[in-house]
Amino acid sequence: MESRNEPLLSNSENGNIALSSFTREGDIQSIKGPRDFFKEFSVESKKLWFLAGPAIFTSVCQYSLGAITQLFAGHVGTLELAAVSVENSVIAGFSFGVMLGMGSALETLCGQAFGAGQLDMLGVYMQRSWVILNTTALILCFLYIFATDLLKLIGQTDAISKAAGTFAIWMIPQLFAYSMNFPIAKFLQSQSKMMVMAIIAAVVLLLHTLFSWLLMLKLGWGLVGAAVVLNTSWWLIVVTQLVYIFSGTCGRAWSGFSWKAFHNLWGFVKLSLASAVMLCLEVWYFMALILFAGYLKNAEIAVDGLSICMNILGWAIMVAIGSNAATSVRVSNELGAGHPKTAKFSVVVVVITSFMIGLLISLVLIIFRKQYPSLFTSSEEVIELVYELTPLLATSIIINNVQPVLSGVAIGAGWQAVVAYVNIGCYYIFGIPLGLVLGYKMNMGVRGIWYGMLSGTLLQTFVLFWMIYRTNWNKEASVAEDRIRLWGGGLGDKGNGDAEK
Template identity: 55%
Template sequence: MEPQPFEIERQRVGAQKIGERSWKETKKMWEIAAPAILTAVAQFSIGFVTVAFVGHLGEVELAAVSVVQNVIEGFVYGLMLGMGSALETLCGQAVGAGQIDRLGIYMQRSFIITITTAVFLTPIYIYASSILNLLHQSTNISEPAGKYAILVIPQLFAYALNFPIQKFIQAQSKIWVMTIISVVVLAFHVLLNWVLVTKLRHGLLGAAIAGNISWWLVVSGQLIYVVSGYFPEAWTGFSLSAFKSLASFVKLSLASAVMLCLELWYYTVLILMVGWLKNPEIAVDAISICMNLQLWTLMITLGFNAAISVRVSNELGAGRPKAAKFSVVVVVVISILFGIMFTAAVVAAKGYFPKLFSGKPEVIRETSKLGYFLAATILLNSIQPVLHGVAVGAGWQYSVALINIGCYYAFGLPFGALLGYHFELGVRGIWSGMLAGSLLQTLILMLNLFRANWHAEAMQAGERLRSYASSPLPQSEAAARGLNPED
């Protein structure tokens, strides 16, 4: 039966409205994602530049810095970023609910928690050499790595301040100044490394000094931006209210940290497992180069993570569940398209990118062989950060942490160990098992995403804001129910 003219017209109008909504949502997403991507790439590139300069000092120096960045700093970076994700949930939902005055208090609470955490994590840096030896890493690598780890302790406390400030700014979609600060510091970091490492030949000491100075310049610039009057409603000065409701804030922070750390540590364990193979130096160099490139592309998809986290938390806080769900669909599609593009680029350049990090033919050859594994990892990592951004925006940290434990640590790692050691497939076997765990996790998160009750999530967002407030907060009847009258 032929469709009636009015039905065809209705379908055309419906498709046009979806197109217009998609375009508007895409613009909103890019307003957050573009500066967030540039910020993430610039800040990650501080370590990327360090590896590039150190890589030309020698194999041992490259392996030492790579192990510190991927194992010690990877552990700490993930923990601090995870702690900051609690602030991301609360600040984003508070902005959506119009409770801007709570953001400064939330950031100060996060400062208290992250600085305290940094103090407790300091011994990891001090005893890094012993820890790496316990993890059966080569002595040739663990000793210089331990010395380098002590030198970069100042960066630990820079991380502690960096992420709360970022989440405070990001929730209000005022990211461009933060981006400019990060890009300028990155350029200065390249100059510092050239002077200290290449010209003055200070080796690992010079690399550590350059990294410490650069990270504290980033933090100082962002902090000055926050307290200089550009956030009059959100920042009204330091307050003793920051010490109230700390227990519940710590609980959400820990859940956020566990969720994110289980993700980041997964690839840290990959470095460690490769280090347990026979004659690990070349293998560790190769896998470290791949992980650095993978993390660089991950910084780009973390821009989408930031965008969807802000969009979902803002819309849920405002009581607009349908808008939150629509945002998720748009960002997932865009992120997958970027993942396909990066995957194709890695496959095409697999014989060339290793030369950026090392001039050793053995390292270049071994790294090139891992190109297809790197490409598959990058494709999966174009989707996972977006799904995690949804989890943070909606406050699903607890459930995602459990999914990560099951997929990564109960399935992926044992499977990788079986392939790598028992079947003697080496690096490729270990990485294949971990890819299987990542794929399982992605499928489960996608299923949960499409089964979510967004109206219930909007109501829960309203309850969360009231429970984390240190004083009663006025709300409209619609916001109190977690629903927008027009939604």
């Protein structure tokens, strides 16, 4: 164990922050009482917030690009709001889930390789992910091209389907921005380079807000203006991050393009697919809530009201996803460095912290539930529906602020395939059928659908808690060491053949 830590402390010479800033030189000691607990809690909280603060800010800013476009669309008209909401939730939401999921394979591989000091493999992993995700994006283009017919097929109204389908075709450039951005984000996160991502995201968000107002409202471009600004904003993030990486700021982690990116692609695809299935099942779960609302009476009002709630829930979940990123970095780094007790304690700290954040956000919404709906729409019917749904929204925020953090533990430890099965059972076998029964058979409408699906999320959260409680963290540290060796970290191509098995 001592010998594996030695190379970690020399990385700062190559432009990387020494890992000792984030990973203990030794594992955490036994906690014998409340004083020890609070002392270690304080130490771990500082390390987590050093990562989570910029990560949360970045996630919120990037999510806000689509949310702000949706906000301005609500002031253009109800059809435009429904079109942007459906495209964001169904078409782009589907693609976002696929890309984020496949890109999250890098959280496991890059995080554990960095923890073990095998920096040379990080750039290779990112390039492999680019190859796979851009190939996937080409396939997903058909989803955008035939979006109108697909939306009609699943029961959306002709007007919403046509408007959302046209908007989807204009948003194809965003799809390829996703395929480049998510591998870049995981590459930078694994090295704890969160602050540069936060700065880039903040600048782009400010520009996006200004030009969305100018093109959509002031110049009257409507949905065309929304597409132009949203595509440009996402690609500006990608290009700026690439300039940062190529400028030499990542040291050994980026040594240029390599043919190794095309080695062992199938083994990498399998891990990427497991990650994609795990996260897609979560992203699509809430996308389904918007779809089911489209079958209710007064579908346009139901979709608009629910989309505003999902918009706010999405912002709150971005906070949790920022914590998710920090958790997966901490867990994967500590497991890669052979510190199982520290990895376990990181989980405890981040779950407590995320719960408190979710509770605070929920209280703010409850207090201002008469005021905030008017920010998104001028329709009195939609405002009233959002007001009625706010208590349910607040409850969802508390639960969904903890759940992504637990998923981050799974990603950091490499449990994606197991959690995918958990998600299928809790979400699609239990949650959605219960929601449909309550919503349609019991005539509870939007609330019934939401109650059922929230029950599925709650069940999945309990299952993940149980899995983490039962985990042998010493064994996970050993598995991480084997995974690094298997994927060729520091060993050239050795192990590539085995990775196929």
